[in-house]
Amino acid sequence: MAIAAALSRALDSDLWWSFRRSPVTMLSALVALVCILGAALAPWLAPHDPFDLATLNLGDAFKPPAWSAEGDALYPLGTDDQGRDMLSAIMYGARVSLLVGISAVVFSTVVGVAVGLLAGYLGGWADGLLMRIADIQLTFPSILIALLVDGVVRAALPRELHDRIALFVVIFAIGISAWPQFARTVRGSTLVERNKEYVLAARVIGISQLRIMLTHVLPNVVGPVLVIATLGLSSAIITEATLSFLGVGVPPTQPSLGTLIRIGNDFLFSGEWWITIFPGAALIAMVLSVNLLGDWLRDALNPRLR
Template structure:
């Protein structure tokens, strides 16, 4: 493990990371957000979902540095007396899980279809690309809204796992197209190169050529796209939750927290909506900056 990490730091990508203050700052912010989300039950000051610990008398307290604020609640409390800082950690946990899982599924579907379309060509390529065109003709958030809304209507009393599954499916079906088109374009270039022709001459099967030869050489752009798509998926999840068709209210994500806090903006309790919004911006911005750095780092023309 240490040897692999040392080799990475000595590589061109590692050197690019060490010499980029923006990438290092974005990585630090992303790591902090992910760490707090993953270990929320242990690092959060309070358990916001333990009803026995909630005190209604502490509801709508401002942040600690404002008059009436309490050092017990650093970022204040919401209308139920829950600690905002603790709620952010648990809410980011849900948003990250939905975003990462949906991106992995989108990447799996998109890479497989794009590789198949680019390598096989003919009617397979035509059919899959026309399918991509149809998907791109609809706004992504509209498709996600429709799928999530239909899923919630068909399963109004479904368990949380089913609701999460419907939300992940909605984001996945709107995200695979970018991977398919990217991989298809790279595959069209790779399939005519000498190493692929040599594999064909020696009798290697098409499936073996696609999985063992072409796929590793088209994964660079896919990794960059996946990094950026994580932020897009998290924002999409937050949008759907804000509109009421996302995760259940019993498992609030950042979008649900922003929606709840929006009801108190006009009454002066701005911190209930502001801090979840800032958390969402930090996660999306740090991931996007890492994606931009990775795109430049693996591009040989920029070295």
């Protein structure tokens, strides 16, 4: 009953209405859904296990896609230099890309929202200090920050240990490079909300600052955060792919889409285009659809554009 009621309320909402009116958004949602499901369910859906060395057959290396003359129906998108099925490799690769992207966004959201709330609500020197740090960081391109963090960790840790935590290092590096955007947006909305009378009413009865921030201000500033998080997801995926393409991202034992593109890049000019084009196309589809969803969300949540 309650679920049915919630569902009918959701279907009746303005968000759903604007979603249904935008074919581009519906298509993006579909593509994003396919990407996410394909990635999340890779171990069950993928036709092969690209990491199972026992099933690899070097004799199957460099097979072109199934629809070309020398293609093999066993490998719909062809195989790479080691005889790995490209479709499976892409699904597993997308899994890594999404895992890193989502984790990084969650990380930067948590840091950015916390910093923005504190700076906006407390004001004064805390605000000045936190926002100057954000300003300074914003003057550097995020890829540079991520490279820097990755480089420092690589130099500081023994190789063996680094390999084990490499995934977390990448997530941290990407996440830390994106928090200022969240902090700035949240600070701006917080400045508006904290002077509203419902916050004053809570202060009059003596509710603690932390509690006011979490129960009153936070729920009223999350709208824009959702938008930046969605747009941030696509740029996090791109950053991860760039790092992996440069060979400093995720460990080669867990190839992401970026790693696949880098590997395929070596064969692009020798005619084995599918090894790099298909992971590239998958990356574009994923990033574009998420980005379009973010754009739609931004417009749909903006009361002035409605």
